[in-house]
Amino acid sequence: MLGTSVTWGDITFMMTGAGLTLAITFWAMLGGTLAGVVFGLIRAQSPWYVNYSMGTVLDVLRSVPLLIQFILFNSFQSILGWGMNPFVVGCVVLAAYTSAFCTEIVRGGILAVPITTRRAARSLGMNYWQDMTYIVLPLGTRVMLPSWIGLTLGVMKDTALVYAIGVIELLRSSQIIITRKPHEALVILAIAGLIYFLVSFPVSRLGAHLEKKWREND
Amino acid sequence: MFDINYTFHWNQAFRALPQMLDGALITLQIAVLSMIIGIVLGVALAVAKEARLAPLRWFAVTWIEVARNTPALFQVYMIYFGIPAVLQLVAGAFGINFRAMGINIFYLDSYWAVLVGIAFNNAGYLAETFRGGLRAVPPTQTRAARSLGFGAFAAFRLIVLPQMFRAVFHPMTNQMVWAILMTSIGIFVGLNTDLTGVTQELNARTFRTFEFFALAAAIYYVIAKIVTGGARLIAWRLFRY
Numbered sequence: 001m002l003g004t005s006v007t008w009g010d011i012t013f014m015m016t017g018a019g020l021t022l023a024i025t026f027w028a029m030l031g032g033t034l035a036g037v038v039f040g041l042i043r044a045q046s047p048w049y050v051n052y053s054m055g056t057v058l059d060v061l062r063s064v065p066l067l068i069q070f071i072l073f074n075s076f077q078s079i080l081g082w083g084m085n086p087f088v089v090g091c092v093v094l095a096a097y098t099s100a101f102c103t104e105i106v107r108g109g110i111l112a113v114p115i116t117t118r119r120a121a122r123s124l125g126m127n128y129w130q131d132m133t134y135i136v137l138p139l140g141t142r143v144m145l146p147s148w149i150g151l152t153l154g155v156m157k158d159t160a161l162v163y164a165i166g167v168i169e170l171l172r173s174s175q176i177i178i179t180r181k182p183h184e185a186l187v188i189l190a191i192a193g194l195i196y197f198l199v200s201f202p203v204s205r206l207g208a209h210l211e212k213k214w215r216e217n218d
Numbered sequence: 219m220f221d222i223n224y225t226f227h228w229n230q231a232f233r234a235l236p237q238m239l240d241g242a243l244i245t246l247q248i249a250v251l252s253m254i255i256g257i258v259l260g261v262a263l264a265v266a267k268e269a270r271l272a273p274l275r276w277f278a279v280t281w282i283e284v285a286r287n288t289p290a291l292f293q294v295y296m297i298y299f300g301i302p303a304v305l306q307l308v309a310g311a312f313g314i315n316f317r318a319m320g321i322n323i324f325y326l327d328s329y330w331a332v333l334v335g336i337a338f339n340n341a342g343y344l345a346e347t348f349r350g351g352l353r354a355v356p357p358t359q360t361r362a363a364r365s366l367g368f369g370a371f372a373a374f375r376l377i378v379l380p381q382m383f384r385a386v387f388h389p390m391t392n393q394m395v396w397a398i399l400m401t402s403i404g405i406f407v408g409l410n411t412d413l414t415g416v417t418q419e420l421n422a423r424t425f426r427t428f429e430f431f432a433l434a435a436a437i438y439y440v441i442a443k444i445v446t447g448g449a450r451l452i453a454w455r456l457f458r459y
Contacts, residue, residue, distance in 0.1 A: 065402035
C-alpha cells in the first residue's frame with residue numbers, strides 16, 4: 001500500500017486500536033461527567049469547608065501526571081487482588097481524572113448564572129429543582145458545553161497514556177507495527193496521527209463554532 | 219475486598235528520595251526550557267496566523283492544529299522516530315551515506331526528543347492563548363504608540379506584548395504545570411533521567427511499584443503547587459498598577 005510495506009492488515013490492526021481509544025474515551029467521559037455534575041453541584045452551593053476539602057482532593061488528580069495515576073491505581077488494585085483487566089483500570093482512572101476537570105466546568109457554569117436571575121425564578125414560585133432545570137441548566141449550558149467538548153477531546157488524547165498499563169489502543173498498536181517495521185515508522189505514525197486528527201479536528205471546530213454563536217446572542 | 223496480602227516498604231522509597239529529587243530537577247529543566255521555546259515560538263505563531271502572507275498563515279495554522287488535535291505522546295514519537303527517518307530520506311536523496319562515514323545522525327537522544335516534542339506542543343497551545351491575549355489589547359494602543367514615533371516592531375515589543383502577557387499570565391501558568399506533567403511521557407521513548415524515568419528504573423530494580431510511584435506523585439504535586447504559588451507571587455509583583 002502506498003508503495004510501502006505497510007499492509008491492509010496493519011491498517012485494520014490500527015483501526016481496532018482506534019476503536020478501543022474511542023471506547024475508553026466514551027466510558028471515561030460518561031463516568032467522569034456524571035461524577036463531575038454531582039461534585040460540581042455540591043461545590044457550587046456548599047459551605048467553604050466542604051468546598052475547600054473537595055477542591056483539594058480534586059486538585060490532586062489534576063496536579064499528578066495521568067501516567068503516574070494509571071500506574072499507581074493499577075498496582076494498587078493488584079495489591080488488593082482485584083484482578084481488574086487493564087481496560088477497566090484505564091476507564092476508571094481516566095473517569096476519575098475527567099471528573100476533576102468536569103467538576104470545575106459544572107461549578108463555573110452554575111456560578112455563571114447571575115444570582116439575581118435565580119432569585120427571580122425562586123420568587124416566581126419555582127422550587128429548587130425547577131430553578132435548576134429551567135433556569136440554571138439552559139443558561140449554564142452555554143458556558144459549559146464548549147469547555148466540555150474541549151475536555152472530551154483532551155480525554156481522547158490522554159487515552160494514549162493507557163499504553164503504560166498494556167491496553168493496545170491506537171498509539172500502542174502503531175508502536176507495535178513500528179517495532180516490526182522500523183523503516184516505515186514515519187508512514188505508520190502519520191496514519192495514527194491522521195486518525196486522531198480526523199476525529200479531533202471536526203469536534204474542536206464544532207466547539208469553537210458553538211462558543212462563538214452563543215457569545216453573539218448575549 | 220480489602221484484605222491486603224502485601225507489606226508496604228516505604229523505607230526503600232524514602233531512601234531513594236535524593237535520586238528522585240535529582241530526577242525532579244531534570245523534569246523541571248525540560249519543562250522550563252520547553253516553556254521558553256514555546257513562548258517564543260508561540261508569539262511568532264500567533265503573529266504569523268494573522269499575517270498578510272498566505273503561506274505564513276498556513277504554516278501557523280498547520281502547526282497549531284496539529285499540536286492541539288493530536289496527543290502529546292504522538293508528537294514526541296513523531297520527533298523521536300520521525301526526525302531520524304526524515305534525515306535519512308534527505309541524506310539518501312542527496313546520495314550521502316552518513317553511516318559509511320561513521321556519523322550516526324539517525325538516532326535522536328530521548329532527552330531532546332521529549333524537549334522538542336513538548337516545546338512543539340506548548341507553542342501550539344500558547345499561540346492560541348496569545349492570539350486571544352493580543353485581541354484583548356486595544357488597537358488604539360498601537361496607534362497611539364505609532365503616533366508617538368514608535369516603529370512598528372518597537373510598538374509591538376514595548377506596548378502590545380507587555381499588555382498581552384498581563385492578560386495571558388494565568389493560562390501561561392497552567393501551561394507550565396501542563397508542561398511539567400507532560401514530561402512524564404519521556405518514559406515511552408526511554409528517558410531515564412527525569413522523575414518518572416528514575417522512578418521506573420528504581421521500580422524495575424525493586425518491584426516496589428506502588429511505593430515508588432506514590433512518592434513520585436507526591437513530588438509532582440509539590441512541584442506543581444510551588445509553580446502555581448510562585449506564579450501567583452510573580453503576578454502580584456509584576457502586574458499591580
